[in-house]
Amino acid sequence: MPETSQRERLLRVIASIAQKLPADPEESLFESGLLDSFALPDLVSALEKEFSIEIPDRDLNPRKFDSIARIEQYLSTRAA
């Protein structure tokens, strides 16, 4: 199922950067301490590579990448 596949791919990306995965898709990756501020550029680069997209500077609002749910929401806008 495409959505699950995207979720799995996204979790794999986050796992490659964070020490562990968030318990909840709504959990803040940064406020929870799972990722520090310098992990955000790494996360964006990893998302670009995994999903074969270019994320322009104007989209680099940290809120868009703050949780699994928000990242999925952003990715859905790019798929449209």
Add this chain to the structure above:
Amino acid sequence: MAFIHGFGMHVPARVVTNEKIAASMGKTPDWIEGATGIRERRWAETETSVADLAVLAAQDCLRSSQIVPGMIIVASGTAKPGFPGPAAEVAARLGYEGIPALDVPMASAGSLFGMALASRMVESYGDVLVIGAEKMSAAIQNLEDPSTAILFGDGAGSVLISNRPGRWKILNSVLHSDGQFRDELTYDGASKLHMNGLSVIMQASRKIPAAIQEALASANIAASDVTAFLMHQANHNLIVRVAKALEVPGEKFYSNIERYGNTSSASMLIAAAEWAANSPQDGPIVFAAFGAGYHWGALVAVSEK
């Protein structure tokens, strides 16, 4: 053509170590150093103004010279709000009556923009003195997030740029601004310094290497051939990241952030002054900065034989 003749700097005498501020910020000294690369910073006395710091840096730059600049440019994000800015006072206190004195209220990218502007103004004004001067400790007092106070220090840096042949020839510069991020890093001069750290790190991580590569490509110089990168000293981890993005050894990026913290527009020129005082290697050098606005850019120069 424009040439860099020399640098100057001034930092206040008062040293504020991580140990002195960690407890009040809810952090440990080791955490501060690990997160930022900063061990200590300088904070000016209450009565010290941005103009005071700027005058001292200017005098340091011109100490062995009889030159009277044709223009002065003063960059600062922490000068008293309103008008006039500090440039006119700085020029007057240095005894330079009648020369144009330009304020660049841009914070971290201010001295880079000042240098780029100066490189073009030398054609008309001969010698242009650029100063970046900041009293960040005044902005820290009312930070929304007290833990951000660990980042900032006070100081001033200066550079003399001229149309007369000098130590380094400026090859080109690239400057950019993007006001859609104007609310991410702000200071109103009276109460609050606001910084969205995630946004700053994210944008700087991309924009600084891109600007450096843009400037180098225009000068037909490879990053690997640059002998020194003199960057705005915002955060040591950011400097390391930029080096990695450019695929150049980190040692080529001069860093003194551990001793002075982030001194905003002053930091790039303070770094340059210290680097230049230590018998630097000949070859291409790159200046780069990113700051509130956002404003960012890079400037390439090469040593003259």
